[in-house]
Amino acid sequence: MSYPGYPPSGGYPAFPGYPPTGQESVYPPAGQYSYPTVPGGYPPAGAGTYPAAPPSAGYPGTAGYPAPGGYPAPGGYPGAPQAGGMPPYPGGPGFGAPPAGPGFGGYPQPPAQSYAGGGPAQIPGYPGGQAPSPMPGPPAAMVQCTQGTIQAAPNFDAGRDAEILRKAMKGFGTDEQAIINVVANRSNDQRQKIKAAFKTMYGKDLIKDLKSELSGNVEELILALFMPRTYYDAWSLRHAMKGAGTQERVLIEILCTRTNQEIREIVNCYKSEFGRDIEEDIRADTSGHFERLLISMCQGNRDENQTVDYQKAQEDAQRLYQAGEGRLGTDESCFNMVLASRSFPQLKATVEAYSRIANRDLLSSIDREFSGNVERGLKTILQCALNRPAFFAERLYYSMKGAGTDDSTLIRIIVTRSEIDLVQIKQMFTQMYQKTLATMIASDTSGDYRRLLLAIVGQ
Structure with missing residues (x-):
């Protein structure tokens, strides 16, 4: 393969006598200084050509590159971060009707868009006829391409x-x-x-x-920062169920958004630190379908396989339709089973299939079929499957919107996401509400509390 500008005039620096005479137009000759060495050769079979850019442009070392099925067209993977940050989120402040155009897992993505990195835009024969065989979702590294605003300090003492x-x-x-x-x-x-x-x-x-x-909010914020991450989640859950009343939104925010490993660590920490069984506390403080949803979440057994099975997505979408829109009444256990056990990439494909079957998005159907805390819990799971940073951006927005500030929610999200995906949350916040997170924090808080929050969020 030829590369523009190679060899540079005057030969190849640092490689005396290289390239051999007669091979100047080929870089590199077979067997010498391969550029770079990858399994299956360079470029991999079927991966197409790579742009004429030096390795510093991002290859090697960029997770998930090249894309499955080929190097993506200009603009990058559907729903993947691009140069300069994440792609625009076209939606408004709500999670209702799907916005027009592609987005980073918009709410929901247009049915025609394939989830797989190199998959077809339209799936022939689907729905109806033979659905495609299971296709790989985006690489795990692409799914988890997140970044916190707080990094470990260098030269730490x-x-x-x-x-x-x-x-x-x-x-x-x-x-x-x-x-x-x-x-x-x-x-x-x-x-x-x-x-x-x-x-x-x-x-x-x-x-x-x-x-x-x-004292006050700055004390709560600093003490939260000094709690080990798992302990802070367990402490927040205990605090939400302790005493009179229950803070159901806290239970939803934590139990419906964490990974399997995080959930298991939280459950163990809750037991060891507070001497209590979290399932027993949930049963004592909640009831009905909401209680069953939270108990399901506490198991930490969601499928985390990144492969998307479109046949199963079609079947699940049909099952959900028959359990809700397609019948009188609602089979709540069916929604619980699908949303509590399927992987997030699989749920995303199910959302797309559901839109084709029901002619409405799944979030809207949940709005129609459920109410109260179980509705909020189910929607949180779907929102995290579609776009987790957007879910937290919405929670932050409503913690400060209107009269007063829900400081506990503001503190909890800023602290718990500060090392995970607060960079993406900030980007989604700006795209969804046309103002920066820092601007809204500055207008809603004051003093040392404001200064510490802004220091964590970053300008």
Whole structure:
């Protein structure tokens, strides 16, 4: 394969005598300095040609490249991040009717769009006739292409940070800015090491010292940042069910959005830290179909296979239609079974198939067939299957919209997503609401609380 600009005038630097005479137009000759070595040769069979760009443009090392079935057309994978960030989200603030045009798992994607990276735009004979055989979904690395605003600090020194925090709280007054500079720029793992170093160096508990120096929302935010991630989720669930009343939206937000491994770790932590069985607490605080949905979520047994089976998607879509729109009344257990057990890529394909069968999107059907907390739980699962960052962007928006601020929700989402996908959440927030997350936080909060939130979110 020829590459524009190769060889450069004057020969190949750093490779004396290379290329051999007569092979200047071919880079590289077979068996020499392969560019780059990949299984099956370069480019892989059927992958098409690669753009004339040096390796620094993103290959090798870019997960999921080349795309299954071929190098994607300009614009990249359907629903995948592109240069400069994620593709535009054409929708508005709600999750109702599907927006026109493609999006990053819009709500829902147009039926004609295939989920697989190199799949056909239209699936011949589907629906009706023979559905296609199972096709691979996007590579796992593409599904999880997320990024947090907080990264582990380089040249980290737990003892030095512990000393900074000690000086910030020692004597008269508190240097809140010094505390913010440390906690907003360290990963959760690094904060745990700072806590341990503080106790070793001063024989004092950092959390108790922080609580004595801080108050209000900034105290809640800093204490949340110093909780281990799994413990914070377990603590939030316990707090949501403790005492009079139940914060059902917290249960939904955590149990319906976490991965299998996260769910299992939360359930174990809940037991070890609070001496309670989370399923028993859920049964005591909820009832009916909502209770059964949450119990299903607590199992952490969702299929996580990234392969999409379009035949199963068609069957599930038909099953859901017959359990809801296609009958008098609703078979809630059918919705629970499909939405609690299928992988998120599989659910996405089911949403597309359902739109063809019912002539309405599945989210709208759930609106019509369900109400209350079970409706919110089912919709949360689907929204996460279609576009998880958009779900959290909506939750953040409504935590600040209107009179007053739901500070607990604002804090919980900012903290729990800060190292996972807060970059994507910020992008979706701007595209959905035509304002930045930082702008809305700045207008809804004040003081050290505002400064710490903005430091975490990033400008």
